[in-house]
Amino acid sequence: MKQEAPIDLWLYETEAFDAGIRLICGVDEAGAGPLMGPVYAAAVILPEGCEIEGHVENSVLSSSAVVEKGARVLYSVLMPGAKVEAGATVEYAIIGEQTVIHSGAHVGAAPDGSEGWGVATCGPRLSIRENACVKPGAMIYKSEEV
Helix, strand or coil, X not given: CCCCCCCCCCHHHHHHHHCCCCCCEEEEEEEXXXXXXXXXXXXXXXXXXXXXXXXXXXXXXXXXXXXXXXXXXXXXXXXXXXXXXXXXXXXXXXXXCCCEECCCCEECCCCCCCCXXXXXXXXXXXXXXXXXXXXXXXXXXXXXHC
């Protein structure tokens, strides 16, 4: 059996970036339509330099943000250079520039209806240690705080 040549999954994006285009939108839909059921549509715009190998859902990722394989980012904002390592989870949080969320760390949580809940915030250039827990509503500005 003849092996097929590998496909460059970034071919069209690379050509667009080389032509000076800075934002590219990807669109997809799934479903059966009005006769058989609902249709769901999604659109994604990824800035150049953004690396996503993990699970990202309803979030905003700035240029050079990295989400490693096995990491999860849900309903959050990652500023330029932010990195979420494999096994880490970020949900309902804002992660500052050049901040690293190390393996096993958990930043933020989904709303639970309590009065004290809020979006977790980690300032710029921080290192959130392995297996650390940043609670919802926390505002972290020094690595020593976690």
